[in-house]
Amino acid sequence: MSTLLEKGHARKCKENTSGTWYIPHHGVYHPAKKKIRVVFDCSAQVEGVSLNDVLLQGPDLTSSLVGVLMRFRLETVAVMGDIEAMFYQVRVPESHQRYLRFFWWPGNDFDVEPQEYEMCVHLFGALSSPSCANFTLRQAAKDNEDSLGSECADVLRRNFYVDDLLKSYPDEKPAKENILLVDEMCKRGGFNLTKFISNSEQVMNSIPTSKLAPSIESPKIGESKLPVERALGVSWCIELDQFEFRVTLNDTPLTRRAILSSISSIYDPLGLISPFLLRGRKILQEITSEKGCHWDDNLKTEHIQAWNDWRASLLPLQKLKLDRCYKPKDFGESVETTLHCFSDACQYGYGAACYLRQVNQDGKVHVSLAMGKSRVSPMKYTTIPRLELTASTVAARLGVLIKAEIPMIQTVKFWVDSQIVLGYIKNESRRFKIFVANRTQIIRDLTDKDSWRYIDTENNPSDVASRGLTFDDKKSMDSWYKGPSFLWNEEKDWNMIQPEHLTTTETDPEIQRTPSVNTITISNQTILEILEERVSDWNKMKRVMALVLRFTKICRKQVAFETARLQVDEIEEAGKLLIRMSQRKYFPDKIVKTKWLAKLNPFTDVDGLLKVAGRLKNSSQPEQIKFPIILPKRAVITQRLIEWYHRKVQHSGRTTTLNEIRSHGYWIIGMNSRVKSVIHACIRCRILRGRLAEQKMADLPTERTLEVAPFNTAALICLAISISK
Numbered sequence: 001m002s003t004l005l006e007k008g009h010a011r012k013c014k015e016n017t018s019g020t021w022y023i024p025h026h027g028v029y030h031p032a033k034k035k036i037r038v039v040f041d042c043s044a045q046v047e048g049v050s051l052n053d054v055l056l057q058g059p060d061l062t063s064s065l066v067g068v069l070m071r072f073r074l075e076t077v078a079v080m081g082d083i084e085a086m087f088y089q090v091r092v093p094e095s096h097q098r099y100l101r102f103f104w105w106p107g108n109d110f111d112v113e114p115q116e117y118e119m120c121v122h123l124f125g126a127l128s129s130p131s132c133a134n135f136t137l138r139q140a141a142k143d144n145e146d147s148l149g150s151e152c153a154d155v156l157r158r159n160f161y162v163d164d165l166l167k168s169y170p171d172e173k174p175a176k177e178n179i180l181l182v183d184e185m186c187k188r189g190g191f192n193l194t195k196f197i198s199n200s201e202q203v204m205n206s207i208p209t210s211k212l213a214p215s216i217e218s219p220k221i222g223e224s225k226l227p228v229e230r231a232l233g234v235s236w237c238i239e240l241d242q243f244e245f246r247v248t249l250n251d252t253p254l255t256r257r258a259i260l261s262s263i264s265s266i267y268d269p270l271g272l273i274s275p276f277l278l279r280g281r282k283i284l285q286e287i288t289s290e291k292g293c294h295w296d297d298n299l300k301t302e303h304i305q306a307w308n309d310w311r312a313s314l315l316p317l318q319k320l321k322l323d324r325c326y327k328p329k330d331f332g333e334s335v336e337t338t339l340h341c342f343s344d345a346c347q348y349g350y351g352a353a354c355y356l357r358q359v360n361q362d363g364k365v366h367v368s369l370a371m372g373k374s375r376v377s378p379m380k381y382t383t384i385p386r387l388e389l390t391a392s393t394v395a396a397r398l399g400v401l402i403k404a405e406i407p408m409i410q411t412v413k414f415w416v417d418s419q420i421v422l423g424y425i426k427n428e429s430r431r432f433k434i435f436v437a438n439r440t441q442i443i444r445d446l447t448d449k450d451s452w453r454y455i456d457t458e459n460n461p462s463d464v465a466s467r468g469l470t471f472d473d474k475k476s477m478d479s480w481y482k483g484p485s486f487l488w489n490e491e492k493d494w495n496m497i498q499p500e501h502l503t504t505t506e507t508d509p510e511i512q513r514t515p516s517v518n519t520i521t522i523s524n525q526t527i528l529e530i531l532e533e534r535v536s537d538w539n540k541m542k543r544v545m546a547l548v549l550r551f552t553k554i555c556r557k558q559v560a561f562e563t564a565r566l567q568v569d570e571i572e573e574a575g576k577l578l579i580r581m582s583q584r585k586y587f588p589d590k591i592v593k594t595k596w597l598a599k600l601n602p603f604t605d606v607d608g609l610l611k612v613a614g615r616l617k618n619s620s621q622p623e624q625i626k627f628p629i630i631l632p633k634r635a636v637i638t639q640r641l642i643e644w645y646h647r648k649v650q651h652s653g654r655t656t657t658l659n660e661i662r663s664h665g666y667w668i669i670g671m672n673s674r675v676k677s678v679i680h681a682c683i684r685c686r687i688l689r690g691r692l693a694e695q696k697m698a699d700l701p702t703e704r705t706l707e708v709a710p711f712n713t714a715a716l717i718c719l720a721i722s723i724s725k
Helices: 002-006 065-072 094-099 129-143 150-158 170-187 203-204 256-264 274-291 300-318 384-405 418-426 430-446 464-469 474-482 528-533 538-557 568-586 636-648 656-661 671-680 683-688 712-724
Strands: 008-010 025-030 033-040 075-083 100-104 113-119 164-169 195-198 228-231 233-237 242-244 321-323 334-345 349-360 365-376 413-415 452-455 602-604 608-614 629-631 666-668
Touching: 002 008, 008 602, 025 233, 033 164, 065 150, 065 164, 065 256, 065 384, 065 430, 075 170, 094 113, 094 452, 129 170, 150 170, 164 170, 164 671, 170 195, 170 203, 195 430, 256 274, 274 300, 274 365, 334 384, 349 384, 349 464, 365 384, 365 464, 365 474, 384 413, 418 608, 464 474, 528 538, 528 568, 538 636, 568 629, 568 636, 629 636, 636 656, 636 666, 636 671, 656 666, 656 671, 666 671
Parallel strands: 334 413, 413 452, 629 666
Antiparallel strands: 008 113, 025 033, 075 164, 075 195, 100 113, 228 233, 233 242, 242 321, 334 349, 349 365, 602 608
16 A cells, blocks of 8 residues: 555545545555555445446457467567556646545554545556556557557557466577667657567677566576466476476365365366366266255265376376477578467267468478367266267367467368268268258358368377376377377378268267158258248238247247247247348349439347337337338238227228328338338228119100100099099
8 A cells, every 4th residue: 555655656635525435455465476466346335326337338358368378389589578557657647536435544553533535546456447548558669669669569559468477489689689679669658668688699798677577686597596477377488498288186075166276267268178078077967967966065986086197187187398499590581481270089088179381481390289278078977979060160160260360370170070071971860961061151151162171080189188188108299299190290281081081880869760751851942031922911921920930939948838828028029130131122232322222321239129210219209110120011010000000990991001001110111102002902991982873764664655745644544544544
């Protein structure tokens, strides 16, 4: 606290003002760094609200930890540094400092009354601090890029993980020059870059002694042993320029919670030792799958024995040392860099391994493990081809991630176990084909289909990622860390398997051998087209769609089908989905930009519906009146909706139907003519509005058609009447 006050990071409050916030704080002691840090609990709530609840987190400007570590391994000369109290170098506007108040004893005298202080800088524990600090660092790079160079600015953008600098160079000369410029750029931005350390004596001699790491006794290699530093949590032996692995499993009571804590304590962001940890994860999975096993229950005897055996197998890992750099010191510049991703799966687990293959000017090849991934298979029985597809998806995602973080990679190739191809080609199960289609679509979206190759299981280095690895298996360890032997040869000598040469066995569980008596016709129609074709009522259409949505939801959750009546919100949600599907069909992006629809100033709401953005935003009218939904003129959905509201108004005229549709929040393109055509085709309206029938008159009698003198016929009629009387 004294340091905060002396450096101006905090100050005593000048006056009591309203609208303040007081933050509790505590000290956190770091055993490795041997210092205490003040952490403010900005998540502490008062009446259900905390400071972090009202702070904006801001964009995530932090570089990927995995990416920084992988770029740290690219070249032979490595340099590491640290920004001193990074958050404290970024000030908070004075008007906002009253929200960062805390209590402390003046002069550290605990016998007096504590007084009010307030932070003047961003603090540890606030939600917005990381984004603000990283934005300031990037702004320093932007402001000084023209004067100090773009290479120096790129270091600030891509080689810092929060306040830690990790950078590698091809030799000492560019390292010495660039590090001084990086230090100057940070200084201009208000940051003090310090605690430098390198595996090069020349680089450390070029840096002022005051800026070297405190653990360095002498910058001259050989005079004193260089320490083992932590590079973003990974132990880096600077003397040998190798990564080490510290495995510390505490002797805690053997419970499910303790085992999870022990496995999680082994830090391995690049997955370099992930096969060694697979057995421990499998033990935890088996414990978790047992019914009635709670977090703090004692384990069974068989689990205790398995756990102790696995712990004992991890102790030799402390002897494992991996070269930090992907290539040896005398390798020189790489003229060709490719990434090769392998995947494998079995009933025990599945995983992937990615290798960086570099070729120098003399044609010399070097292969090293860039990143690995190892996961346990699900407890529910899953066939091998399905697991292989899942593993290939993991490999595809890893390959895309590494390619994005290491720009020097020219091409990426994916090697798939032949088992996945067997299941893909030979299988006749519809369920499996659907699964294949879903997985391969993900893979195709991530990668180029021409980059996939097929490999025999015996040459697959990721085999240990699916079955686990022990320190005694030297052959498998060499394959895991150095890659398959064929990658060290020229590409023309690679022996790749062609899919048409693969064979399968009769015991393959993915192959459907029993004929089915049921037949099914798979239509290419969408559900919207099916409903438009088979359902002629808008309300019924919504109800059918609501049942479909309920069914799919239940299938995902694997619960019994609900027989309860449809709720109003389910029907309305189904109606929105039908309209959204119709809009996507008739309003693709190129049509939305056309002049006749652009006049409506359309926008998409939170439900994904295209609506009219009129001038009634500030009106007190309901949302459906202010922003009506746009409906295509020729869509079947539009006709069904017009027919529904026309029947609702008891087959009234066009104007009444128009008003009813608009009052329910719909805007139909060409509404007037469309409603008119629907009403014209309405059979009931034809009956109600038809012309009145006219009586057909009979033929005139003969007497009225004779050509005689007037009153002749009338006189005869009168005489006949008188005689009759």
